[in-house]
């Protein structure tokens with residue numbers, strides 16, 4: 001039985017505040033040595049995710065970007081599942097007016113504001129601004145009316161660790177299904193998924209073994225994915241423990 005790991009980045013494989021991933025270094029190396037693919041599944045852009053793949057030694061793996069807006073199969077083949085960025089910006093503007101709820105999206109922000117809100121250095125913030133399928137935004141008031149207006153226009157919203165996001169009907173689940181199906185063509189595969197945000201709930205429901213990372217929203221996530229295992233620690237420490245246990249379980253089966 002083959003194994004496959006699909007993982008969120010922020011607050012899951014990366015520390016929510018420092019973006020540190022070193023505590024997961026040994027587990028990443030163990031997955032690589034065992035030939036187990038690690039597919040990143042994130043709200044980050046393609047530019048950012050490819051950068052993180054190089055950093056984490058995951059170059060050439062597929063990745064799911066911008067909350068399932070697209071699956072990048074390596075660096076050349078991009079399977080778009082979402083609504084293009086310009087259209088999302090237009091709808092967000094209309095909904096903000098209708099709901100009388102001012103918003104600030106990435107497209108309204110300069111580089112420095114993105115750096116500050118994301119706690120990112122300039123080069124990483126620049127990659128974060130290269131949106132294609134998803135617009136992150138912040139609000140200063142209860143966004144209920146805005147979120148209703150987004151739905152009314154046939155688009156979706158989700159909430160990550162730092163931002164609300166507007167996007168098409170795509171979510172992380174459909175893209176995760178496509179990744180699982182493609183790896184499944186080579187033979188039976190057991191999939192583990194790891195995530196910490198409420199926008200991870202849908203993809204955690206389509207993997208065989210969902211792992212929920214401790215965070216401020218863990219109770220809500222547990223209600224949405226009741227069959228999930230809760231990782232022993234938040235961020236890369238908990239990620240490493242869950243992945244090493246997954247690899248060890250397969251070893252016992254062999």
Ligand SMILES: [Mg+2]
Nearest residue numbers: 008010011197
């Ligand atoms: Mg996260």
